[in-house]
Amino acid sequence: MSELKHWSPADQIALLFALLFGLLLLITAGGVLYRLKNPVEELAINPRSARAQFQRDLNASWVGALLFWLAWISGPAGSTILFGLFSFFCLREFITLQHTTRSDHRTLIAAFFIVLPLQYIVVANRRFDLFTVLIPVYAFLAIPVISALSGDPKRFLERNAKIQWGIMVCIYGLSHAPALLLLEFPRYAGKGAFLLFFLVTVVSVAQIVQEVVSRSVRSLPTVRAISRSFSRRAWWSGALAGAFVGALLYWVTPFKAGQAFVMAFIAAASGTLGALVMKAMKREAGIHYWGNRSGITGAVGLLDRVAALCFAAPIFFHSVRWYFKLSV
């Protein structure tokens, strides 16, 4: 382990990817073997079964790992474009299920073709002072102004809130992932990928543990109307599991073990709570997954996979900045 410290950051990151993909391959191979052993499993057909949930979680992990790897090998410009595209597809899914009207047309054009590229251009140029305020300050004034100029007062506040939420989650939240890659920390140069890896791992572990606990431990759902599986106990298990994994991974981060535990807890807790918020939105829209299986939208369900990250990334990002005492 002490030898590893002398490796260059690039080599350390290469080793990290080798471990990550090796682990995923092992789990996938295990899943395939399980399916071979139990070939006729009727549960597999039911999209709400544990087996289907496991498959979804595994797919999500693959997507996350590949995304992370692509972001790393393609450098700052590549990772910015990549996450920009993901933002675009997520926002497209989000807006599809919100019932925007004809008078929202210009507002949506501004969201997709002005706010989104602008935010990612600012990230690519590492203008972190502007990056944190561009959407909450400037875009959130501009969007309702464009809506007002469309001259339709019907459900004005509701329509604006929906679009602003879409921007907040799908653009602002997700753009913090490449920001983590690009942010230079003192004594921690070139290792931004470790922070993103730390974040993604901790959030995924928290989600998976929460899911497993809610299935295996009987406890009262806290908010039955929104989620049957969300309970206080499951949430605490998930967040703490994420925190423990984070503490175990402290050596890839600039933190000490105890600090890594706290940081991981913050990320895991905000990620799982964010997923609950997205679930509430899905309930309002009357669907079960963003990319609905019955083929309503034809989406791939990307938003389902990155929703927790959208919430965890900004909180984690600012906690890290605070830790390094970087001025805003």
Added chain:
Amino acid sequence: MRLADLMGPFLGFLARAITGAQGHWLGCPPSNEQRIYIANHQSHFDLVLIWAALPSELRAKTRAIAARDYWTKGKFKTWLTTDVFNTVYVSRTRANPDEDPLEPLVEALKQGDSLIIFPEGTRSNKGEPMPFKAGIYHLAEQFPNVQIIPTWIDNVQRVMPKGEVVPVPILCTVTFGTPTQIQPGEEKKAFLERTRAEVTALKPGGWKQ
């Protein structure tokens, strides 16, 4: 290679990037049998969307119907409908009473082409399609072996409402239903109403309207 040969795939790519343009073959698999797709019509984007949802091998032999008076106005529109999409023009107004407006369609079907028809005749924005025009009945009568595929294009009115130029990225689907034909002894009115109901029935539900 002509510019038009590139324009088609480019528009298809654009349609997929903006709307997903997912084809759902619920009632039949995609096939190169001769077919008439009858679809609801809400936007000019419909044609590109249904075309992008078809497998690329079928696109060359599947021709949409375009109104001659609108789509031959101006060079670009003519080029788009002739060279890129190879549409069949149909006159909405008759020059003389003896002219059969279905003539070009019959001609295309005789050549073995498949057709995309919007039987409402114009774009509607009420959600429900308007009553179907009688043209498809006469075609179905003359070509009993051609399958009629009810098709529903969903969400496209949100992508580009009438009067707007820039499309907004919103996911759209094209749902293809079960092939149908004129039932034995079926009257024109009954056929038009039944096919309209079959098209409407393909509208995806599942979330709050």
